[in-house]
Amino acid sequence: MTTMPVILLDEQRRIVLSERPVPAPGSGQVLVDVDLCGICGSDLHSPDLPQVYLGGFVLGHEASGVVREVGADVEGWAVGQRVAVNPNGNVCGVCAYCLSGRFNFCHQATMKTALGLQADGALAPVMVAASSTLRALPDAMGRVEAAWVEPTATALRAVLLAGDLAGATVLVSGGGPIGQLVCRIAAHLGAGRVVLVEPTPERRGFAPASRVDVALTPAEAQTRLTHADDPLRADIAIECSGNASATTLALTALRPGGVLVVVGSGVGATLDPLVILLNEITVRGSFTYVDEFEQAIDLLTSKAIRVDDLTTAVVPLSEALAAFESLRAAQTMKILIEPHHSS
Ligand SMILES: [Zn+2]
Ligand SMILES: [Zn+2]
Known part of the structure; x- marks a missing residue:
């Protein structure tokens, strides 16, 4: 054989x-x-x-x-x-x-x-x-x-589930492949500002190519984004790191009416129901893909997403x-x- x-x-x-x-x-x-x-x-x-x-x-x-x-x-x-x-x-x-x-x-x-x-x-x-x-x-x-194609389809679904991106401040936690793709797709689809939270300098270094406006360490994000009047607080947060504390931070970094999309598996994260209630936050998961493969193929073929x-x-x-x-x-x-x- x-x-x-x-x-x-x-x-x-x-x-x-x-x-x-x-x-x-x-x-x-x-x-x-x-x-x-x-x-x-x-x-x-x-x-x-x-x-x-x-x-x-x-x-x-x-x-x-x-x-x-x-x-x-x-x-x-x-x-x-x-x-x-x-x-x-x-x-x-x-x-x-x-x-x-x-x-x-x-x-x-x-x-x-x-x-x-x-x-x-x-x-x-x-x-x-x-x-x-x-x-x-x-x-x-x-x-x-x-x-x-497969990781791009995963990232695309997460971005599309966030809803209307036009002019929105989008926080992306985790600068691995999915996080970088999410930044690029969010910018491509008209996000007003993309904020990336990522611990390693190497991965933050992709920020310009990923059309990220502001790249923060988790410590910087913790200091700034949990302040209610910080201008970097997000309309949309897309959690791609799979890290529990990053997932918790992504929720608390949202403005009232914000949307948290979870595409990383931050097992053990604490999401405070009172924060969700008082701010009318929408929390939603993004699991694999439904018909995003075709769109991902188009975005990659045209090099709209590099x-x-x-x-x-x-x-x-x-x-x-x-x-x-x-x-x-x-x-x-x-x-x-x-x-x-x-x-
Ligand atoms: Zn994979
Ligand atoms: Zn079936």
Whole structure:
């Protein structure tokens, strides 16, 4: 049996370089040659998130590539076609959520079939994906841009759920890839002012390129934004850091009538109901995407949203474990793995 190298979250919940049999597409599936796959902060934390990531599967949910083989009963896809893969796109199409367009709540898509989350993902030379997960990419789209479709869709949904951005002061907590994308998209969609809160100087250094007007450390933000009359207090706060105290701060930094969108998993954060009540704050979560993939593809193809500068490096699969470690140390922004690059 032919095998291929893969990055696995193994049964002991360790991230390892391993070997797996080369899969074949079943009915309704295609085999995708993975061109690039980004490493995500959630991959890094997958050993500690048993409620989301079961063990014993190939990681990688930010995939772009080319259709290599089409299984039985697949229509509309051809060998050689460039695609991005929506890892949560294997929707059933018939449940109450699917019928109301809330595909991100479809049980079939969010559980065992989620690619790189519970089913085998894209940190491998090839991956099997249901044809419903594929999104066609235009010829004009660059390779690197194609690899950013999934995180851009995540960031776009968070921004769109915040409501009307025109002229608004938007606070973004967390300057990782999602936070930087949220800043860029918010500015693109007409935010009046973008304020980024981020502890590391390296990540604050992306502020000009991310169209950030004011970049603050968490300590500076704590001092300024909790004062009721500080002009930097926000109409909209989008929490992207996954840090509990940053999530609490994002709520208290809002003006009356403000909106807090939570896209980072700040487990253990305290949100004071009295603050929410007295200020009529809207708190809402943003979970994956519904139809944002298509819009993300347009934004990236046109380079309305740039990602080349956020791409720290493109490395072969053999260097993926080292890439995880540099991400853990917050030394990198986004590393893309190129499984067909042999080193
Ligand atoms: Zn991700
Ligand atoms: Zn469904």
